[in-house]
Amino acid sequence: MDLKALKKQESKRKISKGYMWAFFCALFWGLWYLPGTAIWVLNPFDEMSSAIAKTSGDNVSLVVTAVLITAFNALAVMLALMIWNGVLGKYGELVRTLKEFKPCSKWFFLASIFGGPMAVFGSFIAMGFIGGAFSAVAGLLYPVIGSIIAYYWYGEKISKRAAIGIGVIVLGGISIYGGGLLTELSSGNAGNVQWIGYLGGLMAAAGWGIEGAIAGKGLDIAEPDAGLTLRFLGETIIWWVIAIPILAIIGFPMYSFAIQAFEPLTLLILVFAGITFGYCYVTWYKSFPLIGVGRGQGIGNLYGFCAVIFIFLFFGDVPAWTILVGGTLCILGSFIMFTEDASALETLRGE
Amino acid sequence: MSGKRPIKFKILELFLDGNEHWNYEIVSKIQDEYNMNGNFYRDSINFDIIELASGGxxxxxxxxxxxxxIYKKGFLLHKYVITDFGKIRSSDACLRYV
Known part of the structure; x- marks a missing residue:
């Protein structure tokens, strides 16, 4: 075979593999909202929230329960990624990357602050207060935050196309938030608006946008498999070494409920959450060098659709039409924003 | 040798001489130095090179x-050179900049 035909074949192979990874990312990310929603009604988390609600009120109890759920999620993801690294024979690389704290791994730990206590925690709060579909679709706003940060921090230019995409995503956001708010306000119980749930949705979008911008600083000179594991190691430390002990000292029964999580069904759901969330991160990064960060993110954002479909299939919940319209606009916007011209496939960052 | 650095650091270091290198030369050097034999590690190291190239x-x-x-019969061999951005990122990573 001649050089030209082989080049064509190689780029075809790269592109189809890249799309496959990105599609798996959307699938795993969307699937994650199933265990994420189901975990709230399982022991010990449902007992925990009703026990704390008696003394501290509904809102505090849901937030404190979300801390324990997020902590278990982080632990499960870290374990899933540890197994992944073991299968790939990358423990050596994991240790080598961890040791490079100043140039490299500090970025992963910094990213975990925004990814964990902000994005994942916010997602769980949105799931607990409002619902899985809202949480999934609200997170779709993260590219807006991500590109604004990249603009101010790296001086990355926002092209006209990207600006139009951002505009469409923001319209989607208005539909997602505005629709729910208007319904709640017009139904006459303005005092019962789930502000904390909406705040959780905003935290998810802002957290993922910031996490991406920070983690990128370390990930381009590290192997993503190792880097992402360190990112979740950081989150596990934040929850289990800092947040949970602090809440326990304040007087919340964190440990007594944490021990009760070792039940077969709860563990099964947590394993499911760890696998889906861990591998959605891994597959996301695998797609970038093959089809470009933009396409990878654009396809990855189809997770919003996947989540809505899975939640419908498994729980029978049909989200409000404003969430469907908003989600569609967000996904459309991310395609406008990210799918630049074809030459971008050759090298992603121009010289 | 203890205290090896992450593989991508090592790849960048090899390219910091400013010369063009074929992917199979770099891959086999890393395989020897990190004692990572076999086709699986060969492809994994090559993917690191692809990632560095896609990162500019x-x-x-x-x-x-x-x-x-010499590398994979019937496949393409690629020759790479470090970019200015690659040199900047290498110095961020505390690699010596010759």
Whole structure:
């Protein structure tokens, strides 16, 4: 075979593999909202929230329960990624990357602050207060935050196309938030608006946008498999070494409920959450060098659709039409924003 | 040798001489130094090079068909050179900048 035909074949192979990874990312990310929603009604988390609600009120109890759920999620993801690294024979690389704290791994730990206590925690709060579909679709706003940060921090230019995409995503956001708010306000119980749930949705979008911008600083000179594991190691430390002990000292029964999580069904759901969330991160990064960060993110954002479909299939919940319209606009916007011209496939960052 | 650095650091270090290198040369050097034998590790190291290139730190300057099977028979061989951005990121990573 001649050089030209082989080049064509190689780029075809790269592109189809890249799309496959990105599609798996959307699938795993969307699937994650199933265990994420189901975990709230399982022991010990449902007992925990009703026990704390008696003394501290509904809102505090849901937030404190979300801390324990997020902590278990982080632990499960870290374990899933540890197994992944073991299968790939990358423990050596994991240790080598961890040791490079100043140039490299500090970025992963910094990213975990925004990814964990902000994005994942916010997602769980949105799931607990409002619902899985809202949480999934609200997170779709993260590219807006991500590109604004990249603009101010790296001086990355926002092209006209990207600006139009951002505009469409923001319209989607208005539909997602505005629709729910208007319904709640017009139904006459303005005092019962789930502000904390909406705040959780905003935290998810802002957290993922910031996490991406920070983690990128370390990930381009590290192997993503190792880097992402360190990112979740950081989150596990934040929850289990800092947040949970602090809440326990304040007087919340964190440990007594944490021990009760070792039940077969709860563990099964947590394993499911760890696998889906861990591998959605891994597959996301695998797609970038093959089809470009933009396409990878654009396809990855189809997770919003996947989540809505899975939640419908498994729980029978049909989200409000404003969430469907908003989600569609967000996904459309991310395609406008990210799918630049074809030459971008050759090298992603121009010289 | 203890205290090895992450593989991508090592790849960038090899390219910091400013010369063009074929992917199979870099891959086999890393395989020897990190004692990572076998086709699985070969492909994994090569994917690191692809990632560095897609991140704009290396530039793919020449391709050739692997007729003789020095790397993977019937596949493409790629020759890369470090970019200015690659040099900057290398110095961020505390690699010596020659």
């Amino acid at each position: 730190m290396l530039k793919d300057v020449e391709q050739e068909v692997d007729e003789a099977g």
